[in-house]
Amino acid sequence: MIISKILSRDYILSFFAQFVFSSVFCILIPAIPIYLLRSGSKEGEIGFLVGIFSVSSLILRPFVGKALLSIPEKKFMTAGALLYSLSCLAYLIAPPFWPLLIVRVLQGIGIAFFSTASFTLLANITPAANRGRLISLFYLSNNLSFALGPYLGVLLINRFNFPVLFLVCTGLSLCSVYLTLKLRRREIIPLENESAKVHSFLSREALPPSVIAFMLNIIWGTICAFFPLYALKHGANPGTFFIFLAITLMLGRLLGGRILDIYERRKVIGPCLALIVVGITIMPFANSLTVFILVAVILGTGWAFLYPSLTMLVIEKAGLSRGPAMGTFTALADLGAGLGPMIMGFILQSTSYPIMYACLTLTGVINFLYFYYALGRKEKNSHKMTDGTPQEDISERSSVT
Secondary structure (H helix, E strand, C coil), rough: HHHHHHHHHHHHHHHHHHHHHHHHHHHHHHHHHHHHHCCCCCCHHHHHHHHHHHHHHHHHHHHHHHHCCCCHHHHHHHHHHHHHHHHHCCCCCCCHHHHHHHHHHHHHEEEHHHHHHHHHHHHHHHCHHHHHHHHHCCHHHHHHHHHHHHHHHHHHHHHCCHHHHHHHHHHHHHHHHHHHCCCCCCCCCCCCCCCCCCCCCCCCHHHHHHHHHHHHHHHHHHHHHHHHHHHHCCCCCCCHHHHHHHHHHHHHHHHHHHHCCCHHHHHHHHHHHHHHHHHHHHHHHHCHHHHHHHHHHHHHHCCCCHHHHHEEEEHHHHHHCCCEEEHHHHHHHHHHHHHHHHHHHHHHHHHHHHHHHHHHHHHHHHHHHHHHHHHHHHHHHHHHHHHHHHHHHHHHHHHHC
């Protein structure tokens, strides 16, 4: 089927709203550590200010997820984009440490509102038959922002100054507000048969993929916080690394999105987790732009299918309670992105980059083992037992795949 025939108006609008919103986040990836370093902050303070953004976001996500069972996603997306624009503007007047800490917390709240609602809307408007391709395509909104954002952030710093960068981020956030306001209002259908799940802020069914995302984001959050400084230390432009990472992600998701509608999850997730371990293992030995690009390609190949696959697992296991499920998934992912820079920042301050990357490699190995024992074997056994599965279980699974 031609992909353009399955794209709805709201899907396209939410795609571009997510792209613009994520672009602001990505512009700030290399900018914030450099800004803090030039302001005299130490590595531990940099890691804390980078990480508190995600920690403040994760606290609210389960509450947003439950609220989405009765409140349209558009309202939360609009509120989140507005709060994001105000917090970007506040960077102009908030110096480190405590004033900027408050701004980072408010920005974390904004992303909790917007992204939790955005991915819940995605789950609710994508047809099951083409969900793999559509979710994979939607993640391109983040990939495009990663391709352009970090490079643009470094360019704005070098050509202009930090006030200009923060004003650009404010303007892009307001563009996201405009696109979100164009979304149609989606009526919320009350759940009648899932009352037990409705009363829970967290989704137990979504925990296995959420734990995997948590450990993945420990690695990702640390790379975002400290790779720009590591690259500058070796005379390389960190934006180039993120460009090749994003290009690899985009190619994987554009050309391989159909894979998610064909193969069972464990056959996709397992090899991708192994690639992440390989990439992080090479990182401490990277001392040139060529090796940095190689690592970016390896990591990009692994990440290309991981998050779409994990998102589909969450949707499949959530049933109709997708708000709490996406709240759980994104909250644990944010927890990893927040704790990663905090913990690894203090490790880096006390040791060195090779030790920090060794800790990230260990995290990747633990994640792979968790997947195999908590999810991989379970998915494999359920696949083997399909012929003997009660009919109600088969029908429930087929309705969401």
